[in-house]
Amino acid sequence: MNSSSLDAQQQLLHALYESHAADLERFVTRLTGDHKQAEDIIQEALFRAWQRPEVLARPEAAVRAWLFTVARNLVVDHWRSARNRHEIGTDQPPEESQTDATDRVLDSWLISEALSVLSAEHRQILLHGYYRSLSVREISAELGIPEGTVKSRMHYALRAMKLALQERGVTQ
Known part of the structure; x- marks a missing residue:
């Protein structure tokens, strides 16, 4: 299309x-x-008319009817859009969700109960290894037992803990 x-x-x-x-x-x-939305729709309708020179060449009444039809269709399209159906505008952000601590409390109660049925040696090894996050060497030094004994007790303590939890209905 040339300049003129x-x-x-x-x-x-x-x-x-x-x-x-x-x-x-x-x-x-x-x-x-909505006045703001109306402005946007009018702008879009006029833009579509500008994209179609054949529309602008029609008689004035036909162009007017075309513009009103396009505008009405744009309104309908907006109402049918997923954004309009699923988004709700608000001036206030939603409250931060609070996580329910019930599961965590019940889990800690269950673990505490299972720990109570273990032998003192097994309970001590698990508490040092898992709750205090100590290494085998650190546990060995703190309890004054060989590293091999720490590993062996840890192995049997975990088996006993697994059994205690299974008896309370916990499955893998």
Whole structure:
């Protein structure tokens, strides 16, 4: 498209805006109840008219009918969109969700109960290894027992703990 026909098309579009924008705005605002959305829809309708020069070449009444039809379809499309159905605008952000500590409390109660049925040696090894996160060498030094004994007790303590938890209904 050359420069002169583009200028002519823009002048025609400007005249179209001047002729129909006010009526379109009242029409779309009545459909949407939102002045800002109405402006956006009018702009989109006029943009679509600008993209289709054959529409601008029609008689004035046909162009007006086309613009109102496009505007109405844009409103309908907006109402049908997933964004409109699933998003709710608000001035206040939602409250931060609070996690329910019930599961954590019940789990700790269950583990505490299972630990209570273990032998003192096994309970001591598990508490040092898992709750205090000590290494085998550190546990060995603190309890004054060989590292091999720490490993052996840890192995049997975990087996006993697994059995104690299974007896309380905990499955893997």
